[in-house]
Amino acid sequence: MTELYWDPYDKTIDVDPHPIWRRLRDEQPVYFNDRFGFYALSRYEDVDNANLDHTTYSSAHGTVLEMMSDQPYGGAHMIFMDPPAHTMMRVLVSRAFTPRRISGLEDHIRKICSELLDPRIGTGGFDYVQDFAALLPSMVISELLGVDPADREEVRLLIDKTFHIEEGKGMINDISFAAQIELNGYYTEAIEARRTAPRDDLMTALTEAEMGTDEGVRRLTTSEAADFTGLLVAAGTETVARLLGWAGALLAAYPDERAAVAADPSLLKNAVEETLRFEAPSPVQGRTLHSDVELHGTTIPEGSKVLLLTGSAGRDGRKYSDPDTYNVRRQFEGHASFGRGVHFCLGASLARLEGRVALEETLSRFPTWEVDHDRAVRLHTSTVRGYEKLPIVV
Amino acid sequence: MRIDVDWDACEGHGLCEDAAPKVFSVDDDGNLTYFFDGDEVPAEHENAARNAVGVCPVIALRLVP
Numbered sequence: 001m002t003e004l005y006w007d008p009y010d011k012t013i014d015v016d017p018h019p020i021w022r023r024l025r026d027e028q029p030v031y032f033n034d035r036f037g038f039y040a041l042s043r044y045e046d047v048d049n050a051n052l053d054h055t056t057y058s059s060a061h062g063t064v065l066e067m068m069s070d071q072p073y074g075g076a077h078m079i080f081m082d083p084p085a086h087t088m089m090r091v092l093v094s095r096a097f098t099p100r101r102i103s104g105l106e107d108h109i110r111k112i113c114s115e116l117l118d119p120r121i122g123t124g125g126f127d128y129v130q131d132f133a134a135l136l137p138s139m140v141i142s143e144l145l146g147v148d149p150a151d152r153e154e155v156r157l158l159i160d161k162t163f164h165i166e167e168g169k170g171m172i173n174d175i176s177f178a179a180q181i182e183l184n185g186y187y188t189e190a191i192e193a194r195r196t197a198p199r200d201d202l203m204t205a206l207t208e209a210e211m212g213t214d215e216g217v218r219r220l221t222t223s224e225a226a227d228f229t230g231l232l233v234a235a236g237t238e239t240v241a242r243l244l245g246w247a248g249a250l251l252a253a254y255p256d257e258r259a260a261v262a263a264d265p266s267l268l269k270n271a272v273e274e275t276l277r278f279e280a281p282s283p284v285q286g287r288t289l290h291s292d293v294e295l296h297g298t299t300i301p302e303g304s305k306v307l308l309l310t311g312s313a314g315r316d317g318r319k320y321s322d323p324d325t326y327n328v329r330r331q332f333e334g335h336a337s338f339g340r341g342v343h344f345c346l347g348a349s350l351a352r353l354e355g356r357v358a359l360e361e362t363l364s365r366f367p368t369w370e371v372d373h374d375r376a377v378r379l380h381t382s383t384v385r386g387y388e389k390l391p392i393v394v
Numbered sequence: 395m396r397i398d399v400d401w402d403a404c405e406g407h408g409l410c411e412d413a414a415p416k417v418f419s420v421d422d423d424g425n426l427t428y429f430f431d432g433d434e435v436p437a438e439h440e441n442a443a444r445n446a447v448g449v450c451p452v453i454a455l456r457l458v459p
Contacts, residue, residue, distance in 0.1 A: 052453060090405070098424035099408040333448055344451040349407065 004028060007036055008065055008284050008307065008382035015378065017283075018324070021312035030298040038065060038286075038305040042312040044319035044336060046295065050287060050308050052341045057287035057306065058082050059343060064383045066170065068286050068305050076224050077231060083342055092209040092220070093232070094346060096144075096202050102349040105140065109354055112139050113361035121365055125372075125393040128362075133244035133390075134160070136358060137237045140350070145229060146201025147190070158183045163238050171381055180230065187226040195222075203229060236347045240354050242281035242379070242386030243272075247359055249390060250275060250326055252371045257328045262363045271328040272355035276314075277335040278326050283311025283385050285339065310336045311385065366394040395435050396458040397443060399428050403454035413449050414442035426454075 004027060006013060006020050013020060024031050024042040031040040041047055050057040060082045062068040073080045078089045095101070116135055120126045138159045142152045161179035165171060187203070194204045206225040210217050220228065251258040251271075261267045285308045293300045300306065313336040315323045320332060338345035345351065372391040379388035397417075406424020410417070417439050419427045430436070435443045447455040 094405040095424045098406040098420065098422070100420070100422045101424070333445075338451065340451055341453055344407070348451070 004031075006031065006040065007033055011380055014380045014385060017311065018315055021309060021315065024309070025312060025316055029296045030300060036065065038307050039300050040307045040309055041295070042309040044313040044316040047308045047310060047313040047336050048340060050306065051336070051339050051343070054082060054342050056289060056291055056293060058290045059287060061288035063286045065284075065286050065305065065307060066382055068288065070303070076227060078228070079231070079235070079343065086342060088211040088213065089228070090342075090346070092206065092211055093202070093228070096205055097346050097349055099349045102353055105144065105350070106353060106357060108143055109136070109140055109357045110361060112136055113358055117361055117365050120394070125391060128248040128390040128392045129241060129245045129387050130389055133248065133358070134241040136244070137240035137354060138233070140354060141233050141236045144202050145232070146199055146203050151186070155183070155186065158186070159233055159237055162234065165379070165381065183233075184226050184230055187229040188222055191222050191225045191229070202232070232347075236350060238384055239281045240351050242384055243275065243351060243355055244358050245387035245390050246279040246281065247272070247275045247355065248362075248392065249371055249387060250278065252369055252392070254326050255368070257326060258363070258368070261328050261359070262367045265360055267328050268356045268360055269352070270330070271359065272352055273332070273335065274326060274328050274330050275355070276337040277320070277332070278314060279386070280311040280314055280337040281386055282337070282383055283309065284383050285310055310339070369394045395440050395443070396433070397428065397430070397435060397447060398456040398458050399426070399431065400454045400456070401426070403452050405452055407451055409449045409451060410446035410455060414439060414446040417443045418446055
């Protein structure tokens with residue numbers, strides 16, 4: 001039996017972390033990594049309970065391991081906040097992401113899919129992530145925000161650059177930083193313009209939304225609204241690209257499942273959920289303990305960094321029967337991949353809609369494909385996992 | 395069986411309506427209507443209502459036995 005070791009940085013482990021996660025669930029459900037100084041919870045029930053107990057498991061110190069600190073962030077970044085401040089920020093936009101609001105985007109999403117996929121018909125193959133999965137989400141979020149059509153290509157390229165990763169430096173590098181500053185300038189200008197000429201879009205809604213604070217009701221400053229816009233873009237782009245990439249890879253690996261979905265599009269909704277369970281696009285979420293936690297005979301002390309292994313929770317045999325089988329007809333009541341409780345993924349409706357429509361439009365044009373695994377490239381950060389390049393032969 | 399709704403926690407995600415359309419409705423703005431507020435959930439809708447409580451992603455619904 002080899003020594004049981006896991007950390008979120010190791011690229012070799014990341015290729016297939018599931019055997020290690022299974023051992024963590026079975027042998028060390030409260031795992032401690034002394035090299036990087038964090039605990040990890042890997043069972044579904046423990047991850048879910050931690051999501052629901054935001055008072056004990058705080059997000060205010062950051063949620064990505066290399067950016068977690070002893071001190072709270074103190075900014076207005078909703079993902080890195082606890083209630084009640086978190087609640088004030090979240091109500092500003094939660095109504096913009098209701099299922100009915102989001103369902104109004106379906107025709108637009110379908111149209112973008114056609115524009116991206118039609119030129120690929122008869123070409124023999126394309127990169128499912130670079131040429132499709134990575135493009136669709138930023139185009140959709142630009143529509144939702146109200147980015148001018150003339151600016152969308154430029155904005156999309158900038159969004160792409162914000163996700164630039166450098167060996168050894170990860171997400172913190174000059175290319176990403178410069179793109180974030182340029183994008184922030186663009187949002188600032190666009191939001192300022194909406195103060196005098198409101199439109200029917202999310203950037204306008206951010207200028208008009210009111211939040212209750214200790215000092216009374218107030219609106220967001222332009223700088224806060226621009227930061228908020230950047231957050232929505234960052235949260236809604238990369239994760240959906242990874243989800244679609246996983247779907248492209250899994251449906252090729254399980255041709256019977258793909259044939260079932262192609263023959264019966266009513267299975268698509270469940271296929272998206274099964275994909276989210278099977279390979280969580282964001283498999284690791286960090287929390288900081290605000291009090292001691294007693295779990296499985298171990299005391300995790302206050303102040304500890306605790307990583308919630310969302311990707312492991314989806315494979316927990318205590319929750320799911322036959323967890324390592326990808327089954328688009330699986331009957332299940334839910335998964336941990338959008339989280340639960342106060343930080344439940346605000347964009348879940350949008351991600352689900354993009355997933356369903358993208359797969360339907362893919363399968364209607366290309367009912368079968370093969371993945372060129374020799375040329376496929378993985379993408380890995382300490383919080384996101386999936387494919388950067390997924391060449392397919394159609 | 396009764397259901398307690400935490401109106402402050404509800405964000406209009408609409409999953410309860412999917413699970414129990416005869417018990418919950420969510421409008422375009424995400425505003426929730428609970429058809430049996432203050433009443434017993436009719437026996438024929440109890441299973442659906444129980445599922446709705448289970449799927450609420452922000453834990454705004456609670457069963458009162």
